[in-house]
Amino acid sequence: MNTKYIDLISQTFDFPQEEFKLEEKQLQFHDIDLMALVEEYGAPLKFTYLPQISNNINKAKGWFKKALKNNKYKGKYHYCYCTKSSHFKHVLNEALKNDIHIETSSAFDIDIVENLKKEGKITDETYVISNGFKRSQYVTNIARLINNGHKNAIPIIDNYEELDLLSQEIEGKFNVGIRIASEEEPKFEFYTSRLGIGYKNIVPFYKNQIQGNKKVKLKMLHFFINTGIRDNAYYWNELHKCLKVYTSLKKICPSLDSLNIGGGFPIKNSLAFDFDYEYMVDEIINQIKLACEDEEVPVPHIFTEFGSFTVGESGGAIYEVLYQKQQNDREKWNMINSSFITTLPDTWAINKRFILLPINRWHDSYERVLLGGLTCDSDDYYNSEQHMNAIYLPKYNKEKPLYLGFFNTGAYQETIGGFGGLQHCLIPSPKHILIDRDEDGNITTSLFSEQQKSEDLLKILGYEN
Incomplete structure (x- = not known):
């Protein structure tokens, strides 16, 4: 026996x-x-x-490279690391060996970014995508980063007040993104994410606060699913709703050229774990391309924000x-x-x-x-x-x-x-x-x-x- x-x-x-x-x-x-x-x-x-941090980054970059080629996708792909998953210097040092970008979520994250810039780990060419609900210190730090010449810093607008707050402290022209407030899965105790602006309100928000504003240029639409990238009806339905907003916005906003599909990949949590990453990436790229072709707008550059997937399997x-x-x-x-x-x-x-x-x-x-x-x-x-x-x-x-x-x-x-x-x-x-x-x-x-x-x-x- x-x-x-x-x-x-x-x-x-x-x-x-x-x-x-x-x-x-x-x-x-x-x-x-x-x-x-x-x-x-x-x-x-x-x-x-x-080394597992670099391994996972390069796996994901490989899947997206293959998917872009298979689908003859004309946009570029950018891998961002969510610092909130692990802010430690040894993690950032390893991750930044692989030509990636950074997503921040709070004021002190910007201090880390500036420290990394001093050490030559990142440059003004590195995208710094700033998410989260922004209060005074976070706004001040983002403004300082942009005012000091970081041209690829993109604050993501989370609420109706943030654009004015940023405009007051940023000296010249700057780029922004808008975060979509996605609808949560039925099991949640609430219907809509507390973060971002509702699907129906994004185009009106753009028309009212950005379209005529010579100081601000909209570059990115940010789509985040709390449960991450999953092959289920909920994920695909939310992605399609996001793409409808993107294509509608693109028709009236020529500067919009990037889609951030936030919400990360799952990581292995048992020896029986099975997830077809390559299929999911290919299908996401395919769905984005089809939606843009149907509406006759150019495809966006793709940004992802992988936090747990980047660092989780190293610990x-x-x-x-x-x-x-x-x-x-x-x-x-x-x-x-x-x-x-x-x-x-x-x-x-x-x-x-x-x-x-x-x-x-x-x-x-x-x-x-x-x-x-x-x-x-x-x-x-x-x-x-x-x-x-x-x-x-x-x-x-x-x-x-x-x-x-x-x-x-x-x-x-x-x-x-x-x-x-x-x-x-x-x-x-x-x-x-x-x-x-x-x-x-x-x-x-x-x-x-x-x-x-x-x-x-x-x-x-x-x-x-």
């Missing part, structure tokens, strides 16, 4: 996979020896595998199972040496699922368990009630330590978790390392941040000067 954990995985999924394989009975991620990381740095441990977290609690005749709780609420907050906040695999003991027998974090909060757990599948792991044995890896955690978790700040129940943030490859392809590691110490938290709390 096949009772080993490796048998369970092999029978359930196609394994090994592109990024996962076993080497000497232990899990490897992109050929990284994860147990060697644990032995060198300990656990809990967070890591970022930097991971490793924990050790400290202890097993048998709470009743059916439930076994494996207690990890950290907290899900603080280190993987999306598992708690939006029931997000990540790839979970043991690092070692793949040839031991397995059992069904629940996973619990260290805080005293009853919601600090990860189990089959919150997620689609039951959790099966090698059987707990206090004489044989078990290490668990959560993968593709690179987007949002550090910022939502409050990196460097207070954590729930004062559970410290774990050590974080960066993994790269040298010119010969050899793996290199470096320490980005140490695990928080008590004095770090006491200082924040005011107990120490």
Whole structure:
């Protein structure tokens, strides 16, 4: 009878996979020896595998290049990275190696842009697409960027007041985009996104505030779907509505030449993940071209804003199972040496699922368990009630330590978790390392941040000067 954990995985999924394989009975991620990381740095441990950022960027650029060619599409494609997914310098440095552009969402993002410009990582030719609801500091920072000569800065108008606010602070002529307030999926508690301007109001807004304004030129229409790019009726219906607005606007606005199809690609959240990226890209390009041909307007240049897709699959977290609690005749709780609420907050906040695999003991027998974090909060757990599948792991044995890896955690978790700040129940943030490859392809590691110490938290709390 096949009772080993490796048998369970092999029978359930196609394994090994592109990024996962076993080497000497232990899990490897992109050929990284994860147990060697644990032995060198300990656990809990967070890591970022930097080359995966470039890998995903270039995959997407390749899909769009092929789609433009297949459809004889005359517009250009521009890849933008949403900084809100991860603002860290090592992430931006890696992403910007690949001739990409940037999307911002708040005032301090512009300070990051200016820092990158000083270091020569971006230039005035780099598109800076500024989204979000803009108040005074954000407006001031955008204006400063444009006034200092960044000609490819395009603030995206989110509400009726923003154009006037920007005009007051920007000295010369400037370009803008308009964000469409898309309708949300039926499962949402509201019908229309709080961000942007409604479909029916965009053409009147253009006529009233932009058409006769010699200082402002409309260059972009921004279309964002909160649930991302999906092959379902909801997505295609919203895209078609967006294209109707674009073609109507293009007929009266010659300067409009770009369509930003915001809302990113999904990333792998299980070994059974299946998404045909190439088909989706080709179909999106095809639909845009057909809509423009039907209305006899030129096709737009295409911008995408991929945040999670850019950085998500580069991240991971490793924990050790400290202890097993048998709470009743059916439930076994494996207690990890950290907290899900603080280190993987999306598992708690939006029931997000990540790839979970043991690092070692793949040839031991397995059992069904629940996973619990260290805080005293009853919601600090990860189990089959919150997620689609039951959790099966090698059987707990206090004489044989078990290490668990959560993968593709690179987007949002550090910022939502409050990196460097207070954590729930004062559970410290774990050590974080960066993994790269040298010119010969050899793996290199470096320490980005140490695990928080008590004095770090006491200082924040005011107990120490």
